[in-house]
Amino acid sequence: MFDLVIKNGLCLINGNFLRYNIGVEGNRIAYVGKEDIKGEEKINAEGCFVLPGLFNAHTHSAMTLLRGYAEGLPLKDWLEKVWEMEAKLDEKAVYLGAKLACVEMLKNGITCFADMYIHMDGVARAVEETGIRAVLGYGMADRGNDDRAKEELRIAKDFIKRWNGKERIKCILTPHAVYTCSKDFLAKISEIAKENGFIKHIHASETFWEVKEAKRRYGMSPIELLDSIGFLDSNTVLAHGVWLSDSDMELISKSGSSVAHCPSSNLKLSSGIAKVAEMLEKGINVCLGTDGAASNNMLNLFNEMRISALLQQLRRKFLNPAKYLEMATWNGYRAYGIDSGSVERGMLADLVIMEIGQSHRPIYDPVNSIVYSSLGSEVRDVIVDGRIALEDRNPVYVDLEKLCEEVSSFAFFHSSL
Ligand SMILES: [Zn+2]
Structure with a gap:
């Protein structure tokens, strides 16, 4: 029985x-x-x-609260409006937004999601109460300030202590991006992750501006920079990966890192079209994400599979459709080291x-x-x-x-x- x-x-x-x-x-x-x-x-x-179950490999669940708030704007104007609203959020707001997101994801067949944001206790409570599974991290950004770096790490570690392994939650380390985190801070996070076996998740090479800025500041692409400090390994998930050179892809492939591809968000914020076919050819584990509802607006991986396939076909890259279903299920669980994604x-x-x-x-x-x-x-x-x-x-x-x-x-x- x-x-x-x-x-x-x-x-x-x-x-x-x-x-x-x-x-x-x-x-x-x-x-x-x-x-x-x-x-x-x-x-x-x-x-x-x-x-x-489907795996949403990159989102900011509480951004359901900002769905439809800033529409028809280029990235810079969109971000300014979003940041202004995010400054007003507290744990209760994040809890409510995340709970709405959890229900929407369940209704769309998503059984697990990866989230980096602020007031993460609110997200963890929403996961606990809705019955979904999640991989959660506090979104860290030191912006080159040492005191802030210490404080961000303290918040992230406290969150991990409270929630890791509880209620279908796996905690991870989530620095925001190479343009909001200093090189030393990222190296420190990488060290802590290695010591403790934590997975790292970071936005990387999302926009052309981001790559240009990294080259100006460090003389390296975001991927080269992450590689140079030992950040890239099989416990790393890179969100977006839109602007990857061939050698960036080689580095990702060699390291065993995964890429969370978010096609709707990349379209909406005019970021570009990720080279999914080339990444898969190089053996990179590509998974699929919705990103936050403010830049999508849906939390629906069926929609992402379809858009991803249509975009590759626009590029005259014709993949076996089964690859997209794999990206939405098995590859996500593999990226985050969870024993699921297959019947x-x-x-x-x-x-x-x-x-x-x-x-x-x-x-x-x-x-x-x-x-x-x-x-x-x-x-x-x-x-x-x-x-x-x-x-x-x-x-x-x-x-x-x-x-x-x-x-x-x-x-x-x-x-x-
Ligand atoms: Zn994101």
């Missing part, structure tokens, strides 16, 4: 869709096969796809059950259909860590109506609606 069984779904296993049953014991997948298994709880997945015995039970909707008919190939035709609304049930977190499109642990009311009545929120 399993704790939970999922019956008769078309399960994605090694690239094929097979009509199998899945048995979950505790927080792990304990059985995948054709036997008629029994469980305490049962989900009928007849006529549904069963996928591994396989022994893996953490993070699973998504999708109804095969009208937009998917006829189905010539399920992977093509998921990558190019999915809206996210097909997601019916989501299991995280062996527990149902979204059931029949409703979040199990959250009163969504109450949450929306709380967000609307919160002083920070200036909407009249």
